[in-house]
Amino acid sequence: MARLTLTDIRKSYGGTEVLRGIDLTVADGEFLSLVGASGCGKSTLLRIISGLESPDAGKIALDGRDVGSATPKERGVAMVFQDYALYPHMSVAQNMAMPLIMARLPMYARLPGARWLTPNHRGTRSGVAAQVERVARQLRIDHLLDRRPAQLSGGQRQRVALGRALVRDPSLFLMDEPLSNLDAKLRVEVRREIVELHRASGLTFVYVTHDQTEAMTMSDRVALLRDGRLLQVAAPGTLYADPASVEVARFVGTPEISLLPAVAEPGGLRIGTVLAPCAHGLTSGRDVIVGLRPEALAPVGMPALQSPGGRGPRLRLELAVEAVEDLGAEVVIHARLRDFPDLAVRMRSQKTLERTGPVPLPDHLTAEAPLSALLMFDAEGQRLRDPAPVQMAGAQ
Amino acid sequence: MIGGAERLARRQRRLAFALVAPAVLLILVIYVIPMVLVVLTSFTDYSLVSNGFDWIGLENYRHMAEDEQFGNALRNTLVYALVFLPGAFFVPLFLAIAIQSQKRFRSVFEIVYFLPVTSTLTAMALVWSALMDSRQGILNNVLTSAGLPAINFLGSPDVVLYSLAGITLWSIIGFNMVLFLAGLTAIPSSLYDAAEIDGASHPVDRFFKVTWPMLAPTSVFVAVTSSITAFKLFDVVAILTQGKPAHASEVFLYLTFLEGFEYFNMGYSAALSVVFLGVIFLFALVQTLLADRTTHH
C-alpha cells in the first residue's frame, strides 16, 4: 500500500522532451489511469514510476520517502506489460514464482540446477509454491500451472501476468495497456475483473491506456497527458462535465463535443447568426469557443426522440442534417448550422420508449440546448469559468 | 468440357515441371547419383591405379577397426574438437554479449571480429604459420622475452592440434558471434523489464533467467554447426602440416582425402566418406531433436 507522489518529473531522449514537468499524486488505494494518444509520454512516465527508467529531473516518493534511486525490486512495484512479457521457457507456476524466488532465495540457490543442491531451501520453495497456488486459485488459473505460456489463450496469459504481479504484495500495481492484445469481448470481461481485483486488494493502481472508455470506466481518477504535460487530473465524471480545456473536452466522450466559435456581445454570445442569450461578463467583441456535448442538444417537435431536458433559457439552432447513425436505442445526428454551414454539430438523442423502430428524420430540423449546458472556452482553448454559464448538471 | 480453373491448374503443373527441371537434373548428377555410387564404391576394392575391381562387401568397413591410421585420425579429430568446440562456443557468446552492451563501437567490433570469416583461410594460414614459426615467429619472440620457453607450434606432435585449433578458432569466432548477436537482438526487451520488476536485476540472474534460456535455439544451432565444422577440418591441415609431424595432425577428412586422392584407394576412401556422412547425419539429427525441445512457440 502506498501513496505515490511525483514532483516535476522531466525526461528527454536525444533532445526530444518526452515529459515536461509532471506533478501528480496518487492516493493510497486509488485507481489512477494515465491516458493519452501514443507518444504522449504515458508509458515513459509509468516506466519512471516503476524504476525501469530514471527521470532527468524530478522526485518520486512513495509514502513520502524518496525512491528516486531505488530499483524496481526495492520500490516493491508490480507491473503488467502490454505483451505480458511472460518467460516462454518457464511454466505458469515458475513464471508466477519468479518474484518470490528472487526475493527469498540467495543468489547461489537461484542458479540453474541449484534446486537439487540446496535442500536447505526446500522450506522456502514450498512456501513459494503454496503462495503461487493460492493466487492462481484466486485468478482461476490453478489448473494451468504446469503449462507453458505458448499453450495458453490470450486471456489466460493475461491472468498469468496479473498473477505474477499479485503474488508478492506489491506497494504499487502498474499496468501498461494490459488489454490491448485481447479481443473486444474479452476486453470488457477482463476490465471488470481488474476493477474487482483493485477493490479486493485495496492496492494503489496506476493504469496506462490510450483507450478513453477503459480509463473512464475503471478509474477513480483519470490523468490526461499530451505532449509530456498533464492536461487535467480528475474523476471521470468531472473530466466529462467540467473539462479544463478544449483538448480535454475533445478527448473525452463519443461522439466528440461540438465546438462552435462565438463572439461576445452585450446580449450574449453570437454563434453564427444566432444569439445565445447568456450572461458571460466578457468584453464585447472577444472571440470565444462554445462547447456543446451531443446529448445537450435535442430536436424540437419530434415525438420519436426524447425532448431536450433542463429548464430555463435555451439556445435554438436551425440545422441541416448530414448523416444519421441509428444505434437502436438512440440516434446520432451529424448536422451543420443552416445559415452557417462551416459549423458542424453532433447530437445524440435517446429514442422514446414507445418508438424503438427506425426513426425518419427530415433534412432540416430545429434543435435546442439549455444554456446551462454550454461550455465556454477562450480562443486559446482554455476553459472560461468565471462567470460560468452555470455548470451542466448530471452529465452523461 | 474442361473449366478454366482446371486449365489453369494443368498449365501450372506443366510450368512447375519446367521450372524445377534444371535443378532436379543437377541434383541427380551432383547429389543423388554420386551418393549411390559412393556407397557402392565403398563395397569394392576399386583403385584408380589398377584396372577392374572386386566386390568385397563390408571389408573396407572392417578394415577401419584395425587400421591404425584411421584410429589415429579419429583420435586426432576428437582431441582437436575438444579444444576447438568450447572456444568456438563460449568465446563468441561472451563477445556477443559484450558487444551488445556497447553502444558507440558496436559496429566497429562487429566488422573487426568478422573479418577472418571472409578472409581466404589458405592465405591467412600462411600468415599464422609465420607468426607461429618455431624460431623467428613473433609468438615465440613474445614468449622468450617473457622468460618462457619457446614452443614449436606446428612442428611438435604434442602441440600441433592445439595450434591448428587456435588458427581455426580465429577464423570462426566472428561467424558464431554474428549468430549469437542475432539471437540476442531477437529477445524481447520487455522480458528484461519483467525480470527487473521481478527483482532479477543482477547480471547473473538476468543471464540465467532470460538470456541463456531465450538463446537456447541459437546455442543448439551454433553447437551443432561448430561440431560439423570441427569434423570437417581440412584447409589448414592441407596447407600447413599435411598431417605432419608423425601423423599428429592427420584428421579424419584429411585421411579420407589422402586415401582417395593421394593413394587412390577409392574403395576405402569411399567407405570413410560414408562414415563421415553418417556422423554429420547424426549431428543433424541431434539438432532437430534439440531444436524441437528448445523453441517455445
Added chain:
Amino acid sequence: MTDMTAIAPARIRLARISPGRVLGFVILALGAWVVVFPYIWMISSSLKPTDEVYDADFTIWPRTFAGVQNYWDVLVGQPYPTFLLNSLIVCGGILAAQLVTAIPAAYALAKLRFRGQTILLGTVVACLTIPINVTSIPLYLGVVKAGLLDTYLSMMLPFLVSVFAIFLFRQFFRAYPDSIIQAARVDGFSEIEIVLRLIVPAAVPAVAAFSVFSFVAHWNDLYWPLIVVQSQEKMTASLSMMQYRSEFDINYGRTFAAATVVTIPMLIVFLFARRAFIRGITMSGVKG
C-alpha cells in the same frame, strides 16, 4: 515495503553498471587487436624485403621499403592476375548457375502444385547435410572419365545447383502473399511474368545475401580445386597459396604480398556488402 536505508544514490547505481561495460570494452579491444594483428603483420611484411620479415624486433612500417618491388613482382612477374581471374570466373559462373536453377525451382516448390513436390523438397532438405567431401570421389571419377580435369567446367560442376539456395528462397517465397499472385493472374500476368516481375524483385534481399555468401565461400574454397586443378593456368587464388608448401618462393616479402593480393578482394566485398553478408549467415539459421 523493502527497507530503503541502504540504497545508494542514483549516480552511484549508474556507475555500478559502467565498470562492467568498461571491462567489456577493454577485453573487446584486446581481442580485436589479436584478431587484426595477422592482417597488420601480413600487410607490413608484404612491404618489407625478405630479410626484414622475420626480424626479431617487429616494426609495422618497414625500415627498407620494398612494397613496390614485391607487389610489382607478384602482379607482373608471377601469374597472380590469372589466379584472381580464374577465381572470378569460377565463382561468377557458379553463382549465375545457382541463381538460374534455384529461383525457378524455389518458386515452384513454394507456390505451385505438382506431382513429386514433397519428394523433391525432401531430397533438397536431405542434400543440405551432404558436403562436397562425401561425393567428391564419384564426382572426381566422373570428371576424369569425361576428360574434364583441369577445366573451368569441372571446377564449377559440383556447385552448379545449391540446395541451400533452393531451400532459402523457398522459405522466402512462401512468405509472399498468395493474394497478390492471384490478383496478378486475374490481371492477366503469365506465370513467368509473375516470377520475373513480382517474386524476383521481392526476393532481392535474400538473393543479395545468398550471392555474397556463395561468392565468398567459393572464392575461399580449397578442397575441390585441389582435386580437379592440375596446371598453374587454372589455379584459383585460394589454391595458389598451396604452392608455398614447398619452396615456391623464398622471398618472404613477396610471399606475403601474394597472400595480401589473394585476401584483399573478399575483404573489400565484405566491407561493401557487410549487411547482406551477415544477413546471409543469420538466414542460414533458418535451415535448422
